[in-house]
């Protein structure tokens with residue numbers, strides 16, 4: 001297997017998409033185990049971002065961040081996005097847009113894509129890969145992904161695929177066939193590897209990212225300084241710590257509100 005990133009660090013992938021499209025199921029297929037809860041339900045199953053890690057056989061360490069259906073205009077959307085950025089300590093190597101061949105591409109999904117661009121800038125498309133879930137249904141109908149897209153691809157989805165450099169994979173998250181399971185993950189990893197090399201090994205970052213990371217680093221450094229302070233009582237140290245945490249939380253709230261506002265404009 002090829003080299004994935006310049007320093008062979010872990011690769012971080014984030015799964016985004018409408019609720020019920022199969023983000024958690026796809027995360028489990030990538031990890032090769034049932035790490036995320038995936039269920040048939042009319043309302044959202046995953047409610048908070050979650051990170052799980054696997055060490056691919058003969059391959060890289062892969063972090064997978066599963067997200068809730070962030071873009072349904074929920075109150076917690078801003079908070080979850082900030083949390084997701086915070087979780088991706090070393091940046092995000094690829095963003096996986098999860099669509100399903102079992103449901104029609106919706107206006108909400110188009111809006112989600114535009115929101116991601118508004119929030120993170122146009123360059124974010126260079127990090128995107130599209131996964132279509134429901135490969136079993138297409139197989140049942142003896143169709144390929146290209147057949148499906150040939151008859152069922154509205155213009156906005158066509159545009160998204162073009163912007164994403166046509167990087168797309170069909171996933172069947174229900175299959176028991178080991179070869180098929182490995183094959184689809186390998187196809188994804190090949191695209192991830194391509195994305196990483198096209199981006200010169202640099203994970204995604206932008207001002208919002210940098211600002212958040214700086215704040216977290218500052219807080220961690222401050223905490224270390226306090227712990228090494230001499231001549232203060234336990235109570236005084238804990239009061240200083242509390243004030244610092246409060247300041248950090250206020251900053252985080254400010255950023256979270258900003259993200260939230262952008263979400264509501266769209």
Ligand SMILES: Nc1nc2c(ncn2[C@@H]2O[C@H](COP(=O)(O)OP(=O)(O)OP(=O)(O)O)[C@@H](O)[C@H]2O)c(=O)[nH]1
Nearest residue numbers: 019020022023024025038039040044045046134173
């Ligand atoms: N037939 C079929 N069903 C799938 C596939 N992938 C996911 N599903 C089903 O779709 C339903 C929703 O899957 P989830 O993984 O929970 O979807 P999600 O996007 O994580 O949903 P939220 O957490 O609510 O945002 C479950 O019943 C899955 O079994 C697939 O490839 N084929």
Ligand SMILES: [Mg+2]
Nearest residue numbers: 023024045046
């Ligand atoms: Mg889920």
